[in-house]
Amino acid sequence: MSDLLIYNIVHIIIILHTIMKTSTKLMMYSMMILAITLSSLNVQAQTLKTPRSASPEAQVSQTIGFTDITVNYSRPKLVDRRGQDRSGKIWGQLVPYGFNQNFRGTVTPWRAGANENTLITFSDDVKIQGQDLAAGTYGLHMAVYEDDKATIIFSKNTSSWGSFFYDKSEDALRVNVITKKAPKTDVLTFDFVEYGNDYTVLALRWDEKEIPFKISIDGKALVMQNFRDQLRSLTGFGWQGHQQAAAYTLANNVNLEEGLKWADIAVQRNSSFPTLTTKAGILNALGKYEEANAIFDKAGETATVAQINQLGYQFLAAKQYEKAIEYFKKNVKNDPKNANSYDSLGDGYKAKGDKANAIKNYKKALTLNPAANVKAASEASLRELGAM
Numbered sequence: 001m002s003d004l005l006i007y008n009i010v011h012i013i014i015i016l017h018t019i020m021k022t023s024t025k026l027m028m029y030s031m032m033i034l035a036i037t038l039s040s041l042n043v044q045a046q047t048l049k050t051p052r053s054a055s056p057e058a059q060v061s062q063t064i065g066f067t068d069i070t071v072n073y074s075r076p077k078l079v080d081r082r083g084q085d086r087s088g089k090i091w092g093q094l095v096p097y098g099f100n101q102n103f104r105g106t107v108t109p110w111r112a113g114a115n116e117n118t119l120i121t122f123s124d125d126v127k128i129q130g131q132d133l134a135a136g137t138y139g140l141h142m143a144v145y146e147d148d149k150a151t152i153i154f155s156k157n158t159s160s161w162g163s164f165f166y167d168k169s170e171d172a173l174r175v176n177v178i179t180k181k182a183p184k185t186d187v188l189t190f191d192f193v194e195y196g197n198d199y200t201v202l203a204l205r206w207d208e209k210e211i212p213f214k215i216s217i218d219g220k221a222l223v224m225q226n227f228r229d230q231l232r233s234l235t236g237f238g239w240q241g242h243q244q245a246a247a248y249t250l251a252n253n254v255n256l257e258e259g260l261k262w263a264d265i266a267v268q269r270n271s272s273f274p275t276l277t278t279k280a281g282i283l284n285a286l287g288k289y290e291e292a293n294a295i296f297d298k299a300g301e302t303a304t305v306a307q308i309n310q311l312g313y314q315f316l317a318a319k320q321y322e323k324a325i326e327y328f329k330k331n332v333k334n335d336p337k338n339a340n341s342y343d344s345l346g347d348g349y350k351a352k353g354d355k356a357n358a359i360k361n362y363k364k365a366l367t368l369n370p371a372a373n374v375k376a377a378s379e380a381s382l383r384e385l386g387a388m
Contacts, residue, residue, distance in 0.1 A: 202215055
């Protein structure tokens with residue numbers, strides 16, 4: 001029941017109460033008026049929401065990292081309900097350029113769709129074209145210009161019909177963008193046309209125009225906060241969550257001190273190759289080389305050939321060539337018929353700049369009937385060194 005309906009009923013009851021204190025005839029007459037009024041209001045309250053044959057409602061969503069972005073809008077077509085094709089008559093005609101005066105005597109932008117407010121919702125704080133915008137839901141409006149420019153407006157007003165009640169004082173943000181010529185789109189469409197780990201590009205397309213704008217997030221900071229929240233729940237009682245969080249800090253070189261604390265918990269609860277090497281890797285990234293190497297050695301004591309190979313490449317990435325060669329040699333000693341072990345040792349020597357030993361080990365790998373990928377890698381390295 002609407003607020004207006006409630007107000008009207010209460011108002012009528014007050015009037016009736018007053019009338020009842022006067023004449024009986026007047027009271028009966030007033031009762032008839034009340035019955036008719038309530039009947040009318042009841043019809044209003046029971047009005048059905050029916051399907052829209054024109055400009056139906058639509059929703060499009062995209063998740064970037066942990067941030068959800070959703071657009072709710074209505075979709076008009078180029079061909080209207082009377083069958084008239086408005087192709088080429090949208091921009092500058094159906095959608096006038098710039099801001100335009102409405103029936104209220106104020107200037108307004110375009111509603112970026114049809115019917116009610118077009119709404120856009122962000123679950124986290126974002127940047128629009130590099131400018132900050134807080135998490136929340138906004139009315140989305142646009143002012144489109146003839147010179148391939150447009151102004152995107154995010155309004156705090158989300159409950160009005162279209163842009164007719166737009167008020168500049170309610171703007172949360174305005175950004176200017178460049179529009180593009182696009183393949184003809186019959187139905188007005190919002191689409192996420194590009195995305196990465198920490199951004200997406202949202203575009204409105206209609207007729208032969210595209211109006212794109214970039215939405216960015218502080219992805220790493222949001223991931224870290226999400227990890228903190230998750231590790232305060234059931235996930236925090238095990239070791240796997242702490243290991244995953246620590247590994248993320250190492251892979252992305254972010255919040256390493258915090259990652260080290262998570263790595264410590266993971267090792268305490270499950271001392272294994274993955275947890276030990278993650279902790280050692282973080283220590284290495286923090287410049288604590290001796291402490292890191294001791295933990296790497298501990299991890300290598302029970303490691304498989306593949307795990308030792310992984311350790312060797314970790315040291316190569318850190319430009320600790322002697323340590324990498326040490327681990328690659330360990331694999332050659334433990335598994336002298338493994339072609340990949342010699343190929344990896346060749347990589348270690350090549351990275352160090354020892355061309356002769358690199359060539360020697362690549363050629364040895366080729367004599368051991370290597371797998372296709374190992375053979376291709378050894379041959380490519382030999383060609384690079386001018387030895388093939």
